[in-house]
Amino acid sequence: MYEIVREYPYPIEEVWQVLTDPAYVARWTTTGQGGRPEGFAAVPGTKFRFVGKPVMGWSGVVYCEVIEVDAPRSLRYTWKGDEDTDDVTDVTYRLEPTAAGTRFTWTHTGFTGVGGFAMSRLLGSVRRKMLDDGVPAVLAAHHAELAP
Secondary structure, three states: OEEEEEEEOOOHHHHHHHHHOHHHHHHHHOOOOOOEEEOOOOOOOOEEEEEOOOEOOEOOEEEEEEEEEEOOOEEEEEEEOOOOOOOOEEEEEEEEEEOOEEEEEEEEEOOOHHHHHHHHHHHHHHHHHHHHHHHHHHHHHHHHHHOO
């Protein structure tokens, strides 16, 4: 399991929108070496892909399906690094209102073996960049758009 917790100084509804609205998602998921979402919608049953840069031994495409949505508190989707594999992991977004804004917890579970451990570490590095650089920048821009 890999988990990252971040605090953002914005209301839960704004954080939810940036994390789940397709117009915003592509702006933060491509931070660092993250993939561009194709077909994403925060609706159970939606199949979508993240398309990143291919590397030796991997096409650069992740296959996902939205499993659960409880707006604006949680989103869960499956994650497969190869369309033909049975090796499926789960990604969960949890949002909680705080006195200073919103606590966002990103969890990726289901990794197995040495390869799974290595992949979780690699993805963790990419995710930290997205959550430390990408999401705050998109949140600030979104918040500014809402200002009168």
